[in-house]
Amino acid sequence: MKKIGQVTALGLLMITTAALAQSKPVAGEVAEGSLKDKTLTFVSYGGIYQDGQIAALKEFVDKSGVTLLSDGPTEISKLQAQVESGNVTWDVVDTGDFPPYVYCGKLFQKLDFSKIDTSNIPEGQISECSVPAMNYGVVLMYNTEKYKDNPPKSWGDFFDIEKFPGSRALEGSGDLSGGMVEQALLAAGGSVENMTVADIDKAIEKVKSLGPDTIFWKTGADSQQLAESGEADMIAMWTGRAMTAVKNGAAYTPAWQDWLVVMDQMTIPMGVKDPEAAHALINAYVGKSAQETLAKTTSYTPIHKDAKPEVDEVTAAFMTNTPDKLKLGYQQNIKFWVENFEVANEKWNALMAGN
């Protein structure tokens, strides 16, 4: 009975899609055979993440007839070289949070939202040059054996070395995390509204006050290793890595207060050969079933409001699109960080280089 219902629904959907093909896009849909003999190159960060994204796009590939190539990892410098030389081979690129804001109209083209159905993407995540690729977070993980009766509850506790003695680990993979700097500033008694460049120094001083044993992890695997071996008492971790560490038996628990919202961004570079096809890929990617596949294979949070991936208990515990977690999330002041990208990065990297 259920099966028949599904088939009917699918049939209906297909008819509607065909009827609407000329007018309004529906997330996840693409016209049958519409991209036959065409080739698209999708670029992302490799590993299970990109595998999951390719799996999410399988329906799109099968239906549209497109040949989908996979490349990576995403490096903006490589993209820049392609755009400058006028030979762009990357059609859709998954980037970090800042690049589509910093290089909008320069390396990335302004998206044509008449070709992408964005109605199901969470509020405030779309920019002129990008839609989110997925959601995750940076969350405070603490060692439950170390802080038995008095666990830390927020970033304020993370930065309070007197009330919560112990070693800390935070991200030092390269680009600064604006959200983390803002939390450090708040802990230093500053205000995030009307932030100035001088406030960055104040925040960095706060990070320095964590002491010489503070660990700046370089890769996600690095942070996971820190949790599984118990090297740091509190770790600012990506939710995916936190989940894997917990699954592997790390005695760590998240404190969700003000977890930092992070997303990857889907973009289309300037000068791609077939922008139409690239838009079609993104429109398919933000669809419900594509997002469910993505979440199931990667454990990242889907960016479709109604997506309900079937995942195990621990994975579900680290999905950030539940109403209660969305309420606790903290969004960085992306405008400030984009405007002060260079100076902020320089200050942050001086900290990373031990100065």
Added chain:
Amino acid sequence: MTAGATDSRTAVPAVVADDRRRWFRGQAFWLVAPALLLLVVCLGLPLAIVTLRSFSEPQWGLQNYAWFFGAPVNLTVLQRTFAISAWVTLVCLIAGYPYAYLMTAVGPKMRLILILCVLVPFWVSGVVRTLAWVILLQDSGVINSVIRAAGLGPVKLIRTQTGVVIGMAQVLLPFMILPLYSVMKTIDLRLMQAARSLGASPARAFAQVYLPLSLPGVYAGAIIVFILALGFYITPALLGGPRSTMLSTLIQNQVLSLLNWGRGGAMGVVLLIATFVLLALAAPLTRQPHKTGSRR
């Protein structure tokens, strides 16, 4: 072009009667042509472009160099890069010298085993070996467990310069042992017996006969290890902390994160020139053994 160069070379009368040079005058030039072409296209050209961009971006001038020498963090890291490389070279030399000597002293079967011991890790990717060092060096790692079992306090190894030097030395050791071995195997061990028979103590025979003869290998190994160490990126990034960041990490950040090719290029040029200066200073040292007659 290249053919012309060969011709003009043939036309120049030989001044020095050196076997090798005489041989080189002929068609032997073509033997190096593929390597030369590869170097020019894959190294020379990009290097020239990077150098050019260090002067031309964002506009023509010396602003990138002014920035480099104006920011204290750059100078600290440059100095640290050379210091770490020097330590790595020293550690490789101390560990590699006796090992290479042993390779010359044992029988063929044992020698094969020793060579394999050097080469097998060489075939494993540097990243894999570095990650293995993470497991070994971390606070709860193997080395610290042993130290703790011996009743001593934990030693901070990972995310320190010591850890970086250990990891880098392990990766670079073959580059020290192989040149050392190739020189040492040409040293006639009967020279040592001769020195002993003339009344030299073992230590003196080593210091005055063997060591000078092995110096070309020491210099070759030291220079290769030192230069490779200067450009290391993965190992210091994974084994080090903020206080062991090397220049390549800063360059990577400028180019990959900030897309600032001008500054990144300037940092690369500074590192390159500093290396050349250091090599020029070391050059007189490397010539010495030739004069004392190591060639037999």
